[in-house]
Amino acid sequence: MTHSLSLYTDSSPNGFKITIALEELALPYTLHHVRIDRGEHRLPAFLALNPHGRIPVLVDHAAGITVFESAAILLYLADKAGRLLPTEPAARWKAITWLMFHASSMGPLLGQRVHFERFAAHRNPEAIDRYRALTEAAFSTLDGHLATHHWLAGDAYSVADIATFGWTHIARIVDFDFSHHRHLTAWHERMAARPAVQRGIALPEPATDA
Numbered sequence: 001m002t003h004s005l006s007l008y009t010d011s012s013p014n015g016f017k018i019t020i021a022l023e024e025l026a027l028p029y030t031l032h033h034v035r036i037d038r039g040e041h042r043l044p045a046f047l048a049l050n051p052h053g054r055i056p057v058l059v060d061h062a063a064g065i066t067v068f069e070s071a072a073i074l075l076y077l078a079d080k081a082g083r084l085l086p087t088e089p090a091a092r093w094k095a096i097t098w099l100m101f102h103a104s105s106m107g108p109l110l111g112q113r114v115h116f117e118r119f120a121a122h123r124n125p126e127a128i129d130r131y132r133a134l135t136e137a138a139f140s141t142l143d144g145h146l147a148t149h150h151w152l153a154g155d156a157y158s159v160a161d162i163a164t165f166g167w168t169h170i171a172r173i174v175d176f177d178f179s180h181h182r183h184l185t186a187w188h189e190r191m192a193a194r195p196a197v198q199r200g201i202a203l204p205e206p207a208t209d210a
């Protein structure tokens with residue numbers, strides 16, 4: 001069956017954000033597994049969808065719209081479904097603010113830490129120490145906020161939670177310990193218990209520390 005929505009993705013934190021959101025929203029979609037380890041993100045057909053050659057990409061065939069960058073896709077899906085983004089202005093902007101915090105101050109830093117600690121050909125202690133400190137600061141910021149908020153936007157579960165979990169999930173897999181941040185840890189466990197989250201992190205296949 002061909003659905004209106006097509007998702008091009010791989011098993012990565014950025015990809016899991018979108019599979020989680022689609023599962024939460026129960027929106028039918030067609031999944032295309034773009035295998036980065038095989039260089040499929042550099043093939044002309046994929047570059048026609050995202051010239052930067054990165055997953056995920058969402059195509060809404062019915063609307064004639066293609067969206068890349070995970071935060072933009074999350075906002076698009078929330079707008080399309082009328083869910084996962086509060087309508088009350090203060091809560092809505094709190095969700096957007098924490099989504100942007102994730103996009104600028106959490107995801108990129110964790111991505112660099114994963115690279116330098118797990119995949120760099122040569123160990124660079126200065127870079128490792130830098131990104132450990134920066135990610136620890138991001139975890140501390142989230143922990144402080146979650147000390148007084150059930151979800152990042154307050155009472156409302158939102159795209160900000162989904163985006164942030166994409167990376168805390170990977171942090172757990174690669175053993176970047178944040179258990180000393182008890183509020184962040186409790187929030188992570190609330191997220192991990194959600195059935196749609198459990199489905200989302202298994203698509204297109206589970207991530208491993210490899």
